[in-house]
Structures are given as structure tokens and as C-alpha cells.
Amino acid sequence: MEMTRRGFVGGAALASIGALSATMLAGCSQESDASEPLAESGADAAAWDREADFIVVGGGGAGIAAAIGAANAGASVLVLEKAPEKHAGGATSVVAGIVNMWSEDKNPASNWVQYRTMGYKSAERGQKWGENLPDLLDILEDHGMGWETGSRPESGPGNIADHGPALYAALMDAMNEAGAEIVYESPVTKIVTNSETGEAIGVYADQNGSQVAIKANKGVLVSTGSYASNPELINSIHLPGFEYFSEDSPYNTGDAFQLLAGDLGAATMGFRDIEYDTPAIKLASKEVGTSVGLAKAFAVPSYLYVNGAGSRFMPEDLAIMHNKDVAFPWLAHSRRNPDANEDGFEVAMENYVNKTSFIVLDQACFDAGSLGNTNWTWSWSHFKDEGDSGYLWSEDNQAELAKGWILQGNTIEELAQQMGVDPTALSATVANYNQMASAGEDTELGRAAEAMQPLGDGPYYAIELGVSVLFTTAGIRSDDQDRVVKWDLTPIERLYVTGNAGMNMFVSPGVLTVLAAGYTIGQDVASLDAIQA
Structure with a gap:
């Protein structure tokens, strides 16, 4: 939505x-x-069926x-x-x-x-x-x-x-x-x-x-489950302005x-x-109807997360599931006030600076294994069949590349154009990340050294991410x-x-x-x- x-x-x-x-x-x-x-x-209950x-x-x-x-x-x-x-x-x-x-x-x-x-x-x-x-x-x-x-x-x-x-x-x-x-x-x-x-x-x-x-x-017992599959209700109770993708039953509304x-x-x-979880793969989740999650780990960690401005915004190894010690990074809000010539609503939405986000990776990471929910052991999409709001990601990522759920570019600049991100900004972010990964210290966001590797040769790939609700x-x-x-x-x-x-x-x-x-x-x-x- x-x-x-x-x-x-x-x-x-x-x-x-x-x-x-x-x-x-x-x-x-x-x-x-x-x-x-x-x-x-x-006293009047004579019409019970x-x-x-x-x-x-x-x-x-x-x-x-x-x-x-x-x-x-x-x-x-x-x-x-x-x-x-x-x-x-x-x-x-x-x-x-x-x-x-x-x-x-x-x-x-x-x-x-x-x-x-x-x-x-x-x-x-x-x-x-x-x-x-x-x-x-x-x-x-x-x-x-x-x-x-x-x-x-x-x-x-x-x-x-x-x-x-x-x-x-x-x-x-x-x-x-x-x-x-x-x-x-x-x-x-x-x-x-x-x-x-x-x-x-x-x-x-x-x-x-x-x-x-x-x-x-x-x-009488009411045990009708969560409201994870009611994005309108989540927007009303919690923060508005986001698409929420549910890992729960579609009937839990x-x-x-x-x-x-x-x-x-x-x-x-x-x-x-x-209860948030690992990010949803946005295009797949929209098409399937429930959250199709990103892989929990990557055999070759030559990847990074960037927002719509092409900047990193969170340590990519941050544990999100059941974690109450950190603010969910996607919900960051810049609180910039609109000027007289701007539309206040549009500025309010733009102030969610990480609302648009991607994972960016190289060919080695792509080739190393599934980028999606293949090895998950939970979620509706993992256990249910296609056609029943289920989808199991392929081991080699080729089916999803063909579906257009994964973007591809021969260079970082070409990939940025596919993403709708400023090529200069994304190139600078990747270069800075590569330098820190090569040095073995993430001085920007604190990602563990063993969990980061420089992006190597292309082609390069990007997947747009969304907010995934566990329950x-x-x-x-x-x-x-x-x-x-x-x-x-x-x-x-x-x-x-x-x-x-x-x-x-x-x-x-x-x-x-x-x-x-x-x-x-x-x-x-x-x-x-x-x-x-």
C-alpha cells in the first residue's frame, strides 16, 4: 500500500x-x-441456533x-x-x-x-x-x-x-x-x-x-491473533507513512x-x-502478498545497506528480531520543517529519511547463495505454497533476477540509476565502505570487522527493502x-x-x-x- x-x-x-x-x-x-x-x-435467548x-x-x-x-x-x-x-x-x-x-x-x-x-x-x-x-x-x-x-x-x-x-x-x-x-x-x-x-x-x-x-x-475465549496483517491499523496505531509487510497469517488482522x-x-x-524482523524484499512481498524476507546471513558479506540518498544508515549486522534495545532504523525521522513554498505532507513523508532503502552487493555475494528466505524456518511465505501468499526464494537468485525483484548494473553508477539514487552519492558511499572494510574497522556505524568485506568486481545488484512485521x-x-x-x-x-x-x-x-x-x-x-x- x-x-x-x-x-x-x-x-x-x-x-x-x-x-x-x-x-x-x-x-x-x-x-x-x-x-x-x-x-x-x-432471559430472551430463545433463538440460539x-x-x-x-x-x-x-x-x-x-x-x-x-x-x-x-x-x-x-x-x-x-x-x-x-x-x-x-x-x-x-x-x-x-x-x-x-x-x-x-x-x-x-x-x-x-x-x-x-x-x-x-x-x-x-x-x-x-x-x-x-x-x-x-x-x-x-x-x-x-x-x-x-x-x-x-x-x-x-x-x-x-x-x-x-x-x-x-x-x-x-x-x-x-x-x-x-x-x-x-x-x-x-x-x-x-x-x-x-x-x-x-x-x-x-x-x-x-x-x-x-x-x-x-x-x-x-x-467465550477470543484468540484471534495479532494485527500484523492489517497495515492500515498499524499505520493508525504506530507510525504512519510506511508500507508494512507481514510474516504472520494473512487472516490475523x-x-x-x-x-x-x-x-x-x-x-x-x-x-x-x-515485533519487527529482518527487512522484507519489497517488490517480492508486494507481489506475493506477505513478507518475503531477506536472508539472515550471507556467506560472502560484500554488501551494504543504503537509503534513498545513497547513504549507509545502519550497521548491516544489527540484530533486529525481538530486539528492544535499538530503535528500528527505518523509522528515523529528520523532523525538518517545511518552508512556505513546500507541501507540508510531502515534507513529512520525505522526513522518513530511510523509508526508501536497498541492499547493494557484488557478484561474489550474489553467487554465494540465496539472498532471500530459502533457509528461514518461520514465516507464512516460507511455509506456504505460491498462490497461497507463499514464496520460497531460489538458491541461485536467478528466478528473482528474471522477475525484476533484483536490480542489476555493470557499474555502481549504472546500478544507482536503476535504483533512482544519485550515482555520485552511491559511488562515494561504496568507496568509503570499501576502505573501511579493507582496514577492518567500520568507523562510521560499527559493523563488526568479520561481518564486512569490500565490494569487488561487478556486475552489482540491489534489492529494495521494506519493513517486515513478525507479529x-x-x-x-x-x-x-x-x-x-x-x-x-x-x-x-x-x-x-x-x-x-x-x-x-x-x-x-x-x-x-x-x-x-x-x-x-x-x-x-x-x-x-x-x-x-
């Missing part, structure tokens, strides 16, 4: 976070018919773990997923599967959760998640989930074998065996609450174009905001950060029992939120935290008494 004046102003005019409106999330969650036949009152003890909105990792927890505790469970079956799973289905195992002696869950939420969740809640996690992992291992080391790590880091697809397959197998039901292509359009007590009593869902009313006898904040006045929190963690606020709360922090009874829709963790929660939280909510809901008609 190119950011135009109309797009910018339209985004800026959207509702504030404190009162997210339907306008803000148009396209995220379908609006309910204004003439809904079912009154929002337990079906019912279940526990309704889970969103069939990603957190939601399926919750379904397992509740179904194994004896509750009837219905999961409503808006994506088609082949695209279900949310972020969990495309994660790398890197975990940090809790253990009471080395890495207790109580400490981990308090640290990652900065005290938002209590040590007691974290301890409960930690107590439940081994049971869930036993279940998943019984249903085919394995570990790269062959056995579950006792503590500390580990890796789930075959990554997100295998994890999600085990979750689904365990859920099916537990007796929970999932219905695909059924986006929930409204949470129904009792007009007298305020508690959640069911949902409206859209199934094949018809509204279906489903009663929840015990509770922030539905929880409309369902909970927009409709029910739920509180929100945690909008400080986005988002900000969302709906909940209490210590994971119940949705309003702005006065009173809970909406029997209504829960978790996963990237509402964990609100300062640091990435990690897949184990998401699964443990969901599983615990499922057990909690199953233990409730049913709503009395």
Missing part, C-alpha cells in the same frame, strides 16, 4: 485506541446486522490449546475459525518452534511471566501456566510433536522438530481426539452479552453468508479490537512496540485470570482473551507461553458452572 495524502489523512482520522470503532477495522471483522433477531439477554459449553473464537495455537484443556476436562467445545482449513493455524502454524523451557530451579514460569509482562501478570498466574505446561506437552508429544534433540529439554532453549506446521498438526490431532469441534470460514461478528449481568453468553458468526447465533453455556474494544468497550494496552503483541487488556476488562478494570465475566490478541507482553511471549495460557483458560472455563437460563 503506497501511503498517499488521502491514505494518510484517512488513517489519521480513525478512532482512538480508547474507543476503537468499526471504521478503524473495516475489513477485519464483519459488522453484525443491525436488526439482530437475538436479544442480548439470557446451537450451543456449546465453551466457544473459542480463533483457531490458532492459543485457541486450540484452550479447546484441548476444556474438552479434556469434560466441556463441550466449539472453535470458530474465519480462515479456510488449509490456511488455519495463525502464527503458530508458521513459527520456528524455538522455545525456552521453564524449570523451577533454573527458569521458573512465575519469574518468566512477570518479566515478559513487566508485572502485568502475577507470579501466581505464571506458576499456574508452568504447572499446566508439562501436561500439555505430554499430550502434544503423544500426538506426534517431536524435538530436534530427540527429547524434551529439561530447561532453557530448545527447538520443536519441523517447526510450526508440525506443532499445529499435533495440536489439531489432540483437539480432535479430545472431542472438540472446529468450524472453518466462520468469522465471529459479535460477542453476545447479558444485558443485565454483562457476562458473555454467546456469539454471532457468519457462516456461508448467514448469521448464526451460538450460545456459550460457560464462557486484529479482529479482537472490533469484537472487544469497539463493541464492548474493553481496555487496550501494550502498543509500545511491534504484534499489543491488544486487549485482561485481568490476572485472563478475563477481558473494561477501562475501569472491571472484568467482563465469562469472556477471556489470550495469545497475540491480548497477552500484551513487552518481550515476545514465546510459543510455550501462548500454549500454556490457552490450555489454562480452557481448564478454568470447564470448571465454571453453566449459565442458568
